[in-house]
Amino acid sequence: MAAMTSPAAGLQQAVPRWRSDPFALGVASGEPRPDSVLLWTRLYPGAPRPGHAASDAEQAAHFEEKSGLTAYQYCVVSYEVFDNEALKKPIQKGEFVTYAARAWSVHARVTGLRPDRHYWYRFRCGNAVSPVGRTRTAPAVDANVARLRLALASCQHYEQGAYVAHVDMAQQDLDFVLFVGDYIYESTNPTYRLRPHTGGTPRTLDAYRERHALYKSDADLRTCHATHPWVCTWDDHEVDNDYAADQDRAYTQPGVFLARRAAAYQAYFEHMPVWPGGPGGAYQRIHQHWTWGQLVDMWTLDCRQFRSAQPCRDPLKGGGRVVLNCDERDDPARTMLGAEQEAWLAQGMRAANGRWRVLAQSTQISSTGVDTPVGRTIYTDGWDGYTAARSRLLQTASESGARNVLALGGDVHQNVAANLRERPNDPDSAVVASEIVTTSVTSRGMSMGALARIRASNPDIAHARSDERGYTLIDITPQQALATFRTTPFPAQAGAMLGVQGRFVVAHGHAGVEPA
Ligand SMILES: [Fe+2]
CATH class of the missing domain: 2.60.40.380 (Purple acid phosphatase-like, N-terminal)
Structure with missing residues (x-):
């Protein structure tokens, strides 16, 4: 007591x-x-x-x-x-x-x-x-477990639609909801304001608290929280779009930005079933290791707090952008996870006993570059801006002794099923892991035309759809991991029902996604 x-x-x-x-x-x-x-x-x-x-x-x-x-x-x-x-x-x-x-x-x-x-x-x-x-x-660490069923979700801009995905998740028989970031949005988009944020862009503790309270004023979100435990990590919008460690797009003095980050982190933990892992203030550990008996070892990763700034930034407006011929992105000193988290993950993956190794991170690992007559363009905020860190991650995956490495992500507002190779799209580089990225709960995606250009340049991507909103069911058994994309056609309306956009499966012992 x-x-x-x-x-x-x-x-x-x-x-x-x-x-x-x-x-x-x-x-x-x-x-x-x-x-x-x-x-x-x-x-x-x-x-x-x-x-x-x-x-x-x-x-x-x-x-x-x-x-x-x-x-x-x-x-x-x-x-x-x-x-x-x-x-x-x-x-x-x-x-x-x-x-x-x-x-x-x-x-x-x-x-x-x-x-x-x-x-x-x-x-x-x-x-x-x-x-x-x-x-x-969770099941006991040494238990033989027949199944893990989770709902993978991300990107729930309050202004951009109803939380029908949460209604659907609450009706499912789930072990937990895995939310990989963009739980709140600090920013607004005047094009899609079905229900406006109150207040402007939050920068202070009270303003971030008010934004979180607004999001939890949604009854469907509250029902989903009350029905299942959630396992969470964050992405950028919990603080500021495209932030990287102590850098923001406005090139704010790092000390000033860190004060804002401390306020945003504090409000995040005050509103989430997540314990702040310290050490405190602007520095909080959210990355963790989870087990589901002997079936799954899962790592929730922090892809924001420790990362190098995006490569080849516009000197007038920082953050991510589409660039051509950016050699800086290949610098091996660049990091997505930070040295400490990267070493912790590598050590954990080598030591793991689970039949499946699940990497829960906030964005897309597979390449989304586009081949043009003058070279390949890439988007610098994703793993394409951190190529050496990506190959180190996939090397760790291939060396960890199992083919059953499944990466789960969000952030990009599209459903993706992809094969992961150390050298993306190179048939001479073995597929060492599989990737499922979930579409957004509400946030709008890129045009299908733009996505078609990405598809044409990336044979590793087996499925990509940016036109529907929802979440993804992940069913993991000893034999396979099955991803079911549950979506509703854009835009999400209150009362909309979700359907199945597609199913992809990863077979035990065989890296790579196949239509199910
Ligand atoms: Fe997002």
Whole structure:
């Protein structure tokens, strides 16, 4: 029953008296391990004026009015965990202390659970009770597991459509949702504003908090969180489009940009069922290793925090761009993961016992370059801008002793099934891994014409569609990994049903994708 965090010095305990539901952002769970899960919620009694931006002062005054709590107080949130859906007799109870400096968020690590089974949970705070969430633990590390079924998703620009993909995911029998980035968008696109963001581009902690709260005001997203545990990594839009380590497109002074990154990271962790891995501030570890019995070893990777800046940047506007003849991209000193994460991954892949090795990262590994009469153009923000790092990654894959290396990605707003070779598209370079990239939940993709030019220049790509939105089911068994692209035709409308755009399979012991 011990509280998991101690209150900040000087705060007084208070019991809130809620005048509106403090669980308006729902409940969530994540980090499924064989004996533990992480339960999340945030006390947030709604926006001051829903649909409109509010100043920081208005937000604070609204919270105080609805809760009776001030920034000089802390409160206790209790939770109960059940092993049955009828919520008979909790198997565990606990408490978590929260306060304004952590945006009244709750991250309760529940340990001592049994492997490979569902649990249900709810929170209480003062006179309020949360909705019930369902979660599950991973199988024991040495267990023989018949199947892992996950939903791969990314890129859910709030303005650009309804979260029908989350409705579909919530209806599926999943072990977990694997979200590989662009959970919020900091930016707006005036062409597609079905439901506008409130507030402008966030740069401060309060503004990022408001953006996250807006995204979780979507009931379908909340239902998906309450139904399955999520395993997450991030991409760029959680902070700023195309950022690379301490660099942004505006060439902001790195110290200034890092302060913004610290605010964005803090707000991210405050709103996600993810524990901030430290060391702190602008530096937070999100990359992790996961197991699903003896079937799968999975690594969630961080492709933003440690990467070299994009090669051949425009001196007036940084970030990614399409370039011709950029030799800088081949510099072996360039990194996507950073030296430490790269070494950790290589060591982990060599030591892994799982039948499948899954790399969950935020973008597309296979090349999207386009051959032109004057040379090949590439997009510098993707792995094409980090060619030496890509060959090192694929070398590690081929040396790790198994053919069952499956890369999962997002970011590019298109479904892709591709073969991965150390030298892309070179038939003399063996296929050493397979890649599935999911389309976006809502964010718009490139034109099919542009994609056709990419297809024509990249025989390693077996499937590519940028015209539909959705997510991808991944079913992994000892015999195969099956990807089912579940999509709806553009644009996503509330109530739209998802269908199957295509299925691709990777057979055990044989790298490469085949239509299923
Ligand atoms: Fe995106």
